[in-house]
Amino acid sequence: MHDLRALRADPEAFDAALIRRGAEPVAATVLRLDEERREALTRLQEKQARRNALSKEIGTIRKAGGDSSALEAEGAQLRTDMEGLDARAAGLDDETRQMLAILPNRLDDSVPDGKDEAQNVVVHEHGAPRHFSFTPKQHFEIGEILTAGSYPQMDFATAGKLSGARFVMLRGPLARLERALGQFMLDMHVNEHGYTETHVPVLVGEAAMYGTDKLPKFSDQSFRTEEGRWLIPTAEVPLTASVAGDILEEFVLPLRMTALSLCFRSEAGSAGRDVRGMLRQHQFEKVEMVSVTKPEDSEAEHERMTRCAEKILEALEIPYRRMLLCAGDTGFGAAKTFDLEAWIPGQQAWREISSCSNTRDFQARRMNARYRAAGGAPAFVHTLNGSGLAVGRTLIAVMENWQEEDGSIIVPPVLRSYMGGSEKISA
Numbered sequence: 544m545h546d547l548r549a550l551r552a553d554p555e556a557f558d559a560a561l562i563r564r565g566a567e568p569v570a571a572t573v574l575r576l577d578e579e580r581r582e583a584l585t586r587l588q589e590k591q592a593r594r595n596a597l598s599k600e601i602g603t604i605r606k607a608g609g610d611s612s613a614l615e616a617e618g619a620q621l622r623t624d625m626e627g628l629d630a631r632a633a634g635l636d637d638e639t640r641q642m643l644a645i646l647p648n649r650l651d652d653s654v655p656d657g658k659d660e661a662q663n664v665v666v667h668e669h670g671a672p673r674h675f676s677f678t679p680k681q682h683f684e685i686g687e688i689l690t691a692g693s694y695p696q697m698d699f700a701t702a703g704k705l706s707g708a709r710f711v712m713l714r715g716p717l718a719r720l721e722r723a724l725g726q727f728m729l730d731m732h733v734n735e736h737g738y739t740e741t742h743v744p745v746l747v748g749e750a751a752m753y754g755t756d757k758l759p760k761f762s763d764q765s766f767r768t769e770e771g772r773w774l775i776p777t778a779e780v781p782l783t784a785s786v787a788g789d790i791l792e793e794f795v796l797p798l799r800m801t802a803l804s805l806c807f808r809s810e811a812g813s814a815g816r817d818v819r820g821m822l823r824q825h826q827f828e829k830v831e832m833v834s835v836t837k838p839e840d841s842e843a844e845h846e847r848m849t850r851c852a853e854k855i856l857e858a859l860e861i862p863y864r865r866m867l868l869c870a871g872d873t874g875f876g877a878a879k880t881f882d883l884e885a886w887i888p889g890q891q892a893w894r895e896i897s898s899c900s901n902t903r904d905f906q907a908r909r910m911n912a913r914y915r916a917a918g919g920a921p922a923f924v925h926t927l928n929g930s931g932l933a934v935g936r937t938l939i940a941v942m943e944n945w946q947e948e949d950g951s952i953i954v955p956p957v958l959r960s961y962m963g964g965s966e967k968i969s970a
Contacts, residue, residue, distance in 0.1 A: 544908035565919040580635035581675035651879040657869025662810030670862035681889030688950035691715030723961035738801035743781035751784035756876035774807035787910035841925035899929030
């Protein structure tokens, strides 16, 4: 949510920030609605003052035994006028809020201009893509070679029979490898990076989705139950919304939380994209990192969080690169985003495996999350979120980067203790 006072102070800058994202300027419309609302409130206060004065006059006349009927009629009309003005002010306030609620966050000055991912900037690369003596397979080809009994370890056909497209069933060692990845990520973030492990609900109310900027704009990208609860698209939602409405003491900041959870996305608008394989699923697992900080600390926290995600890839020995997203590719709620892209040999392409964003006070304003500095008035916190990492996509990266010619997969050394000492998943 945007600060209306900042818009009033510099409407030209507000519109310029929207134009950078390819959005239409709206400052004039918002200011008009705001002016009409304030005018209605001013008239309401004037009529309230007149009504209060009338009450005293009527009381005086009655005590003297006089006729106050004319004043009482004026008071009744004032009451009707006040109800109308109050409803008008509330309606204008709601209209203004609805308009602001669908406007994206203001970008950091360091975010480069650009319309789409082609204009994203490579910050750095780590590791060199492996040279294969054979043509590397894609993960779903490897998953079909590996079997558990008479079934493939990566089974799209059975999942499709149960649930339809964009679901997968993992079996045997591949199922254990995915579990190992999630546990390894959690352990590293808790034991080495100082995050608090959290187990979160995967069903949340509308307020949690709104506060974390997933509603109203992205309602078509999530699943909603008949009772009005939402399946979380990421654990960012319950982790961040856990401080909604709170006034935190300064000494507890920064709060750092992590969770391994199921995530659910409708993948609206992705028809025909990544149809084969596990890259784009309706249901998947992800380890999420969330930080809640003081405003002056969020930029450094953004770098810290991104490094925490990078260290997971480095431990797994997966080549990756860090991308600074351009204006047109930065997400709705983010002021600045770093994406981590892993090298996927089967596709001969870099694919996103983590996204780390600083939303500044954008989410905090929507959910009224504040902190109290010593001796000061409550102020909005800054919130950050990042994938640490997407487990299914990390499984893909491990399978393809550590594959052998016969379809076997070498288990990365850092995961072997989670795999009961196994060094290879054999074809």
